[in-house]
Amino acid sequence: METESVRSGNSSYVSHRSHRNRDKHRDRERKRRHNHSTSSSLLKADRSVTIQTPPHSTTGGGEGEDGEEVIEVQILPQDDNWGDNTTAITGTSEQTSMEDISRMAKDMEDSIGLGSIQHLGVVIATTLSLFAFLTPIAFVVLPLVLWKETLDPCNTVCHGLFISFAFKLLILLIGAWALFFRRPRVVMPRVFVFRSMIMALVFVYTLSYWLFYGVRVLDERPSNYQDIVQYAVSLVDALLFIHYLAVILIELRHLRPQFIVKVVRNTDGENRFYHVGQFSIQRAAVWLLEQYYRDFPPYNPALMHIPTRAPKQLTGFKFYDVDGNPGNASAGQTRAMIAAAGRRHESIHKERYYEEQEYERRVKKRRVRFVCATEEAFTHIKRLSEERGPAVPMDPHEAAQAIFPAFARPMQKYLRVTKQQPYHTMDSILKHLAFCIVHDCTPKAFLERYLTPGPSIQNESEIHKKQKWTLVSDLPLHNSLEPGMSFALREQSFSLLVTVMRIPTIKLKEDYQDPKSNKFVLRLQSETSV
């Protein structure tokens, strides 16, 4: 976007709502022929640059100029973060090299309003399915209401059909509820293809059934009620089959693993491999993000650099001339300097190595102290039922507060060394301690949370807000995964790079090993001369 906006000659300005308005305004201007100032050259040269035309201002497009230079410039706040501030709706951000049409579509989405778009799909789906569900009931009820007098009385076959009708409807209801009525956890940037396909199918079915019903039944008013009930039952059957199709497409198809996907975090190199089935890119991204929260430790920018003590400054070497011979000084000096520089280069590696070792030693020391202090603290607590003799009962929170100071300081030092202290507030620690005490945890169980950085989902502060991720890909998001494809999921401070590899087709052959063939012989070593 930014590349288009730079035009120094004119004080014109590019807006995001460019394309749609451009053509309309051009036509309108041509008809009107008022004084407009133009920047015709600009427009003719580059189709992607236009001028914002707010309703009252006068800017032009494309005809001959006139002397009047009323250039009213409307500065639009160009929000550089327009791709990032939405919950993945405008997910295919600037890096997609798609045509302008798609960009235009995004602009329209942007302008309509983001909240409505993401719910629009769900709303449409629910209304359509509700309508489809009520249709068979309507089919059956309408004749009763409209022309009850001329209807044949319902005989046994008809009653049987009614029963099956009712049960099938019930099953459809339960199935739809079980499968589709879930809290939408994800918002996807593009239309969910399968869902829209299913919805289209439902729509077409219902429409055609209504058409037939309207023409043949409502107009002619046949008196054979059984046929009508049978017709309604057939619609319910069709709906059940569509439900089956939906289950297959939306739930089952992607369960069989077809690809192995490697996810690497670009800041600290954490990587994981996952099995993935047949997915489109956006659904794969969603699935991978769910796994991300379980498997990846939280990204800790403070851990990027090993903390060093005061770095030893390796100042330049001073050269003393021992021989007092001025002539050879420079040659000898340069050679010595090069040698010293080479040695210094090596010493960087050594320094780094020793720093890392030193750091690890420090972490281990503090960890041991922490663990010992915690174990000792835990010995002071015992359940009331196990304790004989006089005792002061405390509830778990008080107990936690009582023993916490015993290991508070080693814990703090340990957390500081491993740079974990922003993740654990005092409250959370006390809560966790109370929880562990209640459930008879050993100190080791209490400590596991602090000694190993667990999955990202453990950091509660982050999960309460909606997580904003951007899917960056140069292929359209509906494409299925292909081996060799790669895309990125960007978050604010890091991104996840995803590469897709195919699972090799395995050819399994059978081979039979006779148990009687497991015979062994001792080999006699040759004699040794002594």
Place this chain on the structure above:
Amino acid sequence: MAAGSPIGGIPCLLIEILKEPVGGSAGLGFSIGGGIDQDASRNPWAPDDTGIFVTNVMPDGPAARAGLNPGDKILQANGYDLTMATHKDAIKYLTKKKEQVIRLKIFRPDILRTRGNPAM
């Protein structure tokens, strides 16, 4: 002591060999085979006996001069028991560098007919 069958113990012969280390070899002048980790069924003198046997004696070597014969089973070497030793262990005990003299207790099937001192 009479050359009758003693109460307990196996009749054996005591042979002392003076080592003459030449180059790399230990200098005893014979070859051994057998051991608990070897295939005892191939033993030509006593099948299924996993002891250490002398398979070859070099002529004019220290062992030959001391009276060692092929087919002798070595029961002890300098106090180390070889009846339940692996092949490598036996070699180890026989070729200790610090010992110049090796005292072997050996057994032969016709031991009672051999001249020399039957020892226990």
